[in-house]
Amino acid sequence: MSRYDQYDALIFDLDGTLLDSMPGHYAAWQKTAADFGFEVSESWYHTRGGSPTILTATTLVEQLHLDIEPSVLAAHKMQCFAEVMEAHLEMLPFTEVARRYAGKKPMAVGTGTLTDIATRMLKKAELLHLFDVVVGADQVSAHKPSPDTFVRCAELLSVTPSKCLVFEDAVFGFDAAAAAGMDVIDVRVTDVGLD
Template identity: 45%
Template structure:
């Protein structure tokens, strides 16, 4: 089915790894400490964004005066403590295994690189990917195309010969802007 592509790019959270419940739990834990709340639907709309951008939105919605980068760091620490025990691969990992060694593959994620590498390594799947491009590797995040364009560059594949697997609207938009085909995994 993906024979016509020279490179496959996968989002991480919610696409190949079941991290979403843990991310929500970590946000709840950190925000409760500050007496702040978040709307789950608003969070889902921000999927694919870097953590500091989500923190900035939460701070604005709560009329708080916290530093978004500090709040993001606290949330990332909470996630890291939980994720390594709670996260499992999603069924799409079978596509990764099927195409391993047949096409170059990359992960393009809105998570920070330390967290992405820790998760992929802990689950024993890091070796499947030729590259991992995380939020701290690009200046312009999803929905900008930079993450996926960098993946294509690191794989040595022209953007128009790549397909992106995504579960978030921002990521699907980023893939289109990069000139890549996209598979909305929520529809699989």
């Protein structure tokens, strides 16, 4: 019996959990920064793992005292990402869990990426058909580390939150899962465990 069998539903983060799209996001932030006349470092970018684009944009505006609306900065970054994302979609090991349980358990993707972009990424990687639901940043008012994304996934899957298992790679996501009352697997330090 797999350790996942005890759960009624599985919820996966996208970036860094199912797909390694982080290089694409970083490239998009570099392009955005250059276009607006500031710089971002890779070390800074790695502190933002799991943070929705709008929150990262807001943080940049505040920390760098930029005279830009965060929503404008975020929209520019997402446009840049849309242009490069297909070159940055390496599948990660936990996609095998999704493949194993597709059609056997309700499954969702809960991500800080906008729904349409997340859907395009999953479709390009030929993973979209595995999932019943995709909940993106535009579907909730409070983002990770708030529990709203994962709670919305559970609602759409018609499963009690405590019966859901979340797969995540970032502290924002771990905190969101805990706040939702869900167990969480840290995909960075855990083996897939399907044998």
